[in-house]
Amino acid sequence: MKNKLSWLSIPFTIWMAIFVVVPILIMAVYSVTSADGLVTGENFVGMGDYAVVFVRSFWLAILATLVCLLIGYPVAYMMAKEGQGFQRVAMALIMLPMWMNFLLRTYSWMSILENNGLLNQLFRSIGLISLYNSVTGSNIEYFQLLRTPGAVVLGMVYNYLPFMILPIYSVILKLDNSLLEAAQDLGANSVNVFRKVILPLSLPGVLSGVTMVFVPSVSTFAISRLLGGGTQMMLGDLIENQFLGGAYNPHLGAAISMVMMVIVVVCMVVMNHFGEGEEQAVML
Amino acid sequence: MSKELIRLDRCTMVFDEDVVLDNINLNIQDKEFLTLLGPSGCGKSTTLRIIGGFQMPTSGDVFFDGVRINSVPPYRRAINTVFQKYALFPHLNVFENVAFGLRIPKTDANGAKVKLPEEEIHSRVMEMLEVVNLKGFEKRRTTALSGGQQQRVAIARALVNRPKVLLLDEPLGALDLKLRKDMQKELKRIQKAMEITFVYVTHDQEEALAMSDTIVVMDKGCIQQIGSPKDIYNEPQNAFVADFIGESNIIDGIMRADGVVEIFNRRFQCLDSGFEKDEAVDVVIRPEDVDIVPLEQGQLKGTVTDVTFKGMQYDIIVDFYGFKWLIQTTDLAPVGSNIGIKIDPDGFHVMKKSRYSGMFGDYSSYSEEFDEISQGVGDDEE
Numbered sequence: 116m117k118n119k120l121s122w123l124s125i126p127f128t129i130w131m132a133i134f135v136v137v138p139i140l141i142m143a144v145y146s147v148t149s150a151d152g153l154v155t156g157e158n159f160v161g162m163g164d165y166a167v168v169f170v171r172s173f174w175l176a177i178l179a180t181l182v183c184l185l186i187g188y189p190v191a192y193m194m195a196k197e198g199q200g201f202q203r204v205a206m207a208l209i210m211l212p213m214w215m216n217f218l219l220r221t222y223s224w225m226s227i228l229e230n231n232g233l234l235n236q237l238f239r240s241i242g243l244i245s246l247y248n249s250v251t252g253s254n255i256e257y258f259q260l261l262r263t264p265g266a267v268v269l270g271m272v273y274n275y276l277p278f279m280i281l282p283i284y285s286v287i288l289k290l291d292n293s294l295l296e297a298a299q300d301l302g303a304n305s306v307n308v309f310r311k312v313i314l315p316l317s318l319p320g321v322l323s324g325v326t327m328v329f330v331p332s333v334s335t336f337a338i339s340r341l342l343g344g345g346t347q348m349m350l351g352d353l354i355e356n357q358f359l360g361g362a363y364n365p366h367l368g369a370a371i372s373m374v375m376m377v378i379v380v381v382c383m384v385v386m387n388h389f390g391e392g393e394e395q396a397v398m399l
Numbered sequence: 400m401s402k403e404l405i406r407l408d409r410c411t412m413v414f415d416e417d418v419v420l421d422n423i424n425l426n427i428q429d430k431e432f433l434t435l436l437g438p439s440g441c442g443k444s445t446t447l448r449i450i451g452g453f454q455m456p457t458s459g460d461v462f463f464d465g466v467r468i469n470s471v472p473p474y475r476r477a478i479n480t481v482f483q484k485y486a487l488f489p490h491l492n493v494f495e496n497v498a499f500g501l502r503i504p505k506t507d508a509n510g511a512k513v514k515l516p517e518e519e520i521h522s523r524v525m526e527m528l529e530v531v532n533l534k535g536f537e538k539r540r541t542t543a544l545s546g547g548q549q550q551r552v553a554i555a556r557a558l559v560n561r562p563k564v565l566l567l568d569e570p571l572g573a574l575d576l577k578l579r580k581d582m583q584k585e586l587k588r589i590q591k592a593m594e595i596t597f598v599y600v601t602h603d604q605e606e607a608l609a610m611s612d613t614i615v616v617m618d619k620g621c622i623q624q625i626g627s628p629k630d631i632y633n634e635p636q637n638a639f640v641a642d643f644i645g646e647s648n649i650i651d652g653i654m655r656a657d658g659v660v661e662i663f664n665r666r667f668q669c670l671d672s673g674f675e676k677d678e679a680v681d682v683v684i685r686p687e688d689v690d691i692v693p694l695e696q697g698q699l700k701g702t703v704t705d706v707t708f709k710g711m712q713y714d715i716i717v718d719f720y721g722f723k724w725l726i727q728t729t730d731l732a733p734v735g736s737n738i739g740i741k742i743d744p745d746g747f748h749v750m751k752k753s754r755y756s757g758m759f760g761d762y763s764s765y766s767e768e769f770d771e772i773s774q775g776v777g778d779d780e781e
Contacts, residue, residue, distance in 0.1 A: 301500035
């Protein structure tokens with residue numbers, strides 16, 4: 116694989132070394148030392164207190180990934196199968212929100228979900244809240260939307276959905292049409308063509324979509340802070356709090372980061388191994 | 400004893416105001432090997448796709464066993480296809496590729512879904528792999544097979560469903576010459592053994608002559624001639640067919656009487672009849688039907704302008720009064736020599752004038768390359 120242009124990759128290699136490899140090494144050192152510089156394992160032992168945050172982070176990220184998959188796959192499929200017009204409109208709708216600032220997008224969800232926000236006002240005006248009160252015999256002024264796990268998942272889905280749609284879309288788009296014709300020719304109706312050909316051959320796209328949604332979801336801190344309102348602390352918040360917040364303890368923060376990284380890498384390796392056969396097939 | 404299985408009735412196909420098929424009528428008999436032959440873009444692949452159900456004709460009807468099947472989708476037709484680039488499923492191994500059609504639940508007479516038992520699937524797949532000489536390859540990935548092997552998987556995958564008709568779209572196009580010859584024999588053997596109808600698409604006239612019971616020569620969306628390989632070669636209906644099948648010298652002539660044709664102002668004896676007196680005609684003379692004789696004995700006299708050694712014979716271009724002929728002979732006549740030629744009465748084939756008259760059959764611009772380009776070798780249709 117000797118290439119005349121391989122020297123062009125030198126700047127990137129240096130960049131990666133300085134800004135990825137070295138920081139990870141620094142983190143690794145921090146995670147096994149204490150504030151007075153002694154080697155210790157107590158950072159990892161002390162992490163047990165935060166088990167609930169670990170579980171919540173992974174649970175919400177898995178939930179967000181599943182929702183993204185359930186919404187994203189059909190959209191990607193339709194984009195790949197419908198005509199050019201639909202394709203262009205759908206692509207514009209997917210890309211448009213990404214041109215706005217991430218925080219701005221998330222803040223606007225706050226004003227939608229607030230107790231007196233757009234959604235609750237709508238529910239009130241169409242009588243949904245009074246209906247709820249009369250059915251359940253309760254007496255609420257609004258639905259609690261903000262500061263719930265659901266709001267956090269919503270924020271993740273909203274922000275990361277394009278990362279699910281795009282890889283699946285590009286894999287389905289590249290499927291050889293003669294394979295679909297061959298399946299029909301062999302007796303498969305449209306359901307069977309999808310189940311036996313399109314779905315298995317689009318798995319590599321699903322895998323990369325899942326990775327690209329799950330990883331940022333599990334480590335998010337802004338979404339959980341803004342939409343979870345402090346009630347839904349996730350790993351990202353916890354780590355940030357150790358470095359910049361009141362609980363200042365970079366050694367514990369580094370240890371949590373390392374554990375999270377290991378878990379994510381293990382998940383990805385297992386998943387990629389699972390889908391390896393298909394991946395090879397499509398790369399050919 | 401043969402019965403009609405498929406009938407195309409006045410089928411026309413138009414894509415974006417482009418007439419791809421123009422009012423085609425075609426009968427395909429049960430258990431015959433029928434070849435659709437023609438240059439790129441002649442409509443042969445479109446005809447095949449209409450039979451397979453992948454395209455609906457813009458107008459006209461398709462009948463299968465007497466039943467109109469225009470709107471029957473491909474998965475409900477007792478027809479299977481071997482695709483041009485095989486279209487094997489990359490996520491399945493050889494066994495599962497072949498088993499694909501068998502694993503799809505069929506609807507029985509009562510509308511219930513029926514799955515074939517695993518043992519039957521296994522035995523039918525193995526039996527079919529044996530037919531195509533791929534025993535022992537079950538577990539292989541299809542992407543690791545050679546072109547010829549992939550081809551045979553594609554054939555097995557289609558035949559395992561026991562179709563009444565197998566459609567083959569230029570299936571040997573990607574193989575090298577030696578393998579192609581072997582596969583031609585192999586396909587013919589399989590067709591005989593399975594006793595089913597093959598509809599074969601190719602632009603290779605030799606392939607068509609070697610394998611077919613019936614050849615359908617197509618050009619510009621129209622059928623030019625339907626007949627047995629011998630008919631097509633010996634009795635071409637127009638200049639296009641004469642030129643496309645084998646080599647031909649096509650000369651303007653006049654039919655003076657039954658059995659008498661005039662070319663270059665000389666009268667020759669021929670076996671053709673049934674033309675008007677003094678009707679203008681096209682006369683086909685195959686290069687191998689021309690004998691070179693000493694100048695004084697020749698019916699026509701000409702000058703050799705080009706000689707190509709072809710192994711079995713020489714291809715000689717001879718100038719007769721400004722019209723260049725191709726003659727295939729084992730006798731070498733050097734460039735520049737004057738020779739005489741003699742043609743037996745059965746060497747002439749007289750055709751009515753057609754839209755193709757004057758377009759083919761003159762070898763003034765003859766060269767190997769030109770011939771290959773004009774026949775579109777290795778060209779994909781569409």
